[in-house]
Amino acid sequence: MSTERETIGVIGVGWVGLVTAACFAELGHRVIARDIVPEKVEALSRGETMIHEPGLDELLRKNADRLTFTTEMGEVLDAASLLFVCVDTPPTHSGDDDLSRVRTVVDELDADGDHVLVMKSTVPAGTGNAIRRDLPNLAYVSCPEFLKEGSAVADFLHPDRVVIGADPGDEAAGAMVADLYEPLGGELVQTDVTSAEMIKLASNAFLATKISFINEIANVCEEVGADVGEVSRGMGLDERIGPRFLSAGIGWGGSCFGKDTIALKKLAGNSGYHFQLLSAVIEVNELQKRRVIGKLKKHLGSLAGRRIALLGLAFKPETDDMRDASSLVLAGRLEGEGAEPVAYDPIAAGRARQLLPTVELAPSALDALDGAEAAVLVTEWPEFAEIDWREAAGRMARPLLVDGRNFLDADELRAAGFEYEGIGRAVSAAAAPSRAD
Ligand code: UDX
Numbered sequence: 001m002s003t004e005r006e007t008i009g010v011i012g013v014g015w016v017g018l019v020t021a022a023c024f025a026e027l028g029h030r031v032i033a034r035d036i037v038p039e040k041v042e043a044l045s046r047g048e049t050m051i052h053e054p055g056l057d058e059l060l061r062k063n064a065d066r067l068t069f070t071t072e073m074g075e076v077l078d079a080a081s082l083l084f085v086c087v088d089t090p091p092t093h094s095g096d097d098d099l100s101r102v103r104t105v106v107d108e109l110d111a112d113g114d115h116v117l118v119m120k121s122t123v124p125a126g127t128g129n130a131i132r133r134d135l136p137n138l139a140y141v142s143c144p145e146f147l148k149e150g151s152a153v154a155d156f157l158h159p160d161r162v163v164i165g166a167d168p169g170d171e172a173a174g175a176m177v178a179d180l181y182e183p184l185g186g187e188l189v190q191t192d193v194t195s196a197e198m199i200k201l202a203s204n205a206f207l208a209t210k211i212s213f214i215n216e217i218a219n220v221c222e223e224v225g226a227d228v229g230e231v232s233r234g235m236g237l238d239e240r241i242g243p244r245f246l247s248a249g250i251g252w253g254g255s256c257f258g259k260d261t262i263a264l265k266k267l268a269g270n271s272g273y274h275f276q277l278l279s280a281v282i283e284v285n286e287l288q289k290r291r292v293i294g295k296l297k298k299h300l301g302s303l304a305g306r307r308i309a310l311l312g313l314a315f316k317p318e319t320d321d322m323r324d325a326s327s328l329v330l331a332g333r334l335e336g337e338g339a340e341p342v343a344y345d346p347i348a349a350g351r352a353r354q355l356l357p358t359v360e361l362a363p364s365a366l367d368a369l370d371g372a373e374a375a376v377l378v379t380e381w382p383e384f385a386e387i388d389w390r391e392a393a394g395r396m397a398r399p400l401l402v403d404g405r406n407f408l409d410a411d412e413l414r415a416a417g418f419e420y421e422g423i424g425r426a427v428s429a430a431a432a433p434s435r436a437d
Contacts, residue, residue, distance in 0.1 A: 009080030017086030023156040025063035044069040055153040095266040116173040128193035139173035144200030150318030159186035165196025204260040212284040218248035218424025228424030250404035251288040253315035253324040289329040304338030309372040312379025313345035320348040344368035374400040380407040389416035
């Protein structure tokens with residue numbers, strides 16, 4: 001079945017929905033995207049975006065004539081048969097995914113219509129089956145997203161794999177979705193709906209596990225005098241292990257890993273299984289964010305009244321997203337110790353103003369470092385590699401740097417007069433290992 005020039009409906013124009021809409025338009029399809037927030041729809045219709053994602057603005061501009069934004073579900077249902085559901089599923093107080101937005105969308109559908117519901121939102125395994133039971137006439141396909149913030153457009157257009165879950169009776173709908181992704185290449189995984197849902201949760205949980213694992217290895221490296229960069233390099237060359245997601249640091253953050261690991265743990269628990277490994281993965285990550293405090297205290301003693309610069313606030317570079325960012329825990333802990341954090345981030349400052357109202361925000365990295373008694377590199381923004389560290393050392397009250405991402409050249413920093421601490425980096429490390437991913 002050809003889906004050439006198919007009009008595609010996208011429901012929920014958050015980060016996933018907007019990238020999905022822009023990329024399908026780039027592939028030549030007409031896209032009608034709906035969101036319930038009128039201001040968002042008006043801004044997008046004027047060509048303004050509210051998220052920072054490399055290449056996204058350009059795609060939206062280039063394909064503006066194929067993209068329509070609306071608040072009206074009826075318009076989407078009239079124009080499109082394939083409906084990509086991209087609403088968010090934030091955690092509830094119990095840690096389970098909040099499916100109320102998904103449910104609202106499902107309630108708006110015409111139970112007798114001939115639409116195909118394509119679930120991109122991350123949902124607990126079993127959700128598709130439950131929706132299918134409620135709407136037996138509707139075709140249902142699970143098509144989880146694996147986009148990374150900061151490279152989402154490239155990830156969409158060059159996927160490692162495309163997972164399509166369709167149960168018996170919905171094979172034609174699954175084939176329609178597979179056709180849409182066909183021009184992008186990438187291994188096609190066709191499976192049942194529940195397995196597709198599990199692939200998404202298990203993939204994120206595994207990546208989080210890999211990072212927590214290497215972070216624990218880094219902590220042991222500190223005890224025994226090994227260098228985690230060398231250890232990662234040596235491990236990663238084993239094809240069974242692979243080099244990516246083996247960069248030690250001050251913990252993973254973002255909108256997905258935290259939420260999805262907890263949701264998977266709860267999903268298992270709700271069905272009577274205690275997912276022990278995942279509990280440790282989550283706990284290791286929480287502790288990892290706090291280890292920086294110990295490193296600072298080792299050099300400074302009490303942190304009370306000390307000005308500490310935080311370089312970077314976003315949960316990773318090339319995004320202004322601060323959801324679950326390590327900076328939030330770190331700033332809170334510093335304030336708890338009586339320190340006076342001052343932070344700089346090239347683009348997340350706007351969001352930081354709301355999330356960290358008591359933290360001073362500096363207009364540049366050097367301004368943040370001015371007079372500071374220590375600095376912590378929290379996010380590996382490329383511009384931090386370009387800082388004149390000699391000048392920085394002169395400006396700081398004490399040139400002490402904790403490199404939370406093992407991003408800087410330790411020898412260069414020491415030569416510039418810094419006391420340098422990385423994460424799991426041996427003091428005599430010759431070169432700064434570059435980030436594997
Ligand atoms: C993740 C998944 O990678 C993606 O497939 C899914 O669709 C959404 O969740 P994202 O949250 O955008 O993507 O970020 P990712 O690049 O995976 O990084 C997550 C966190 O792990 C970041 O805080 C990053 O700094 C950290 N990280 C990553 C490490 O600490 N070490 C690494 O080696 C890699």
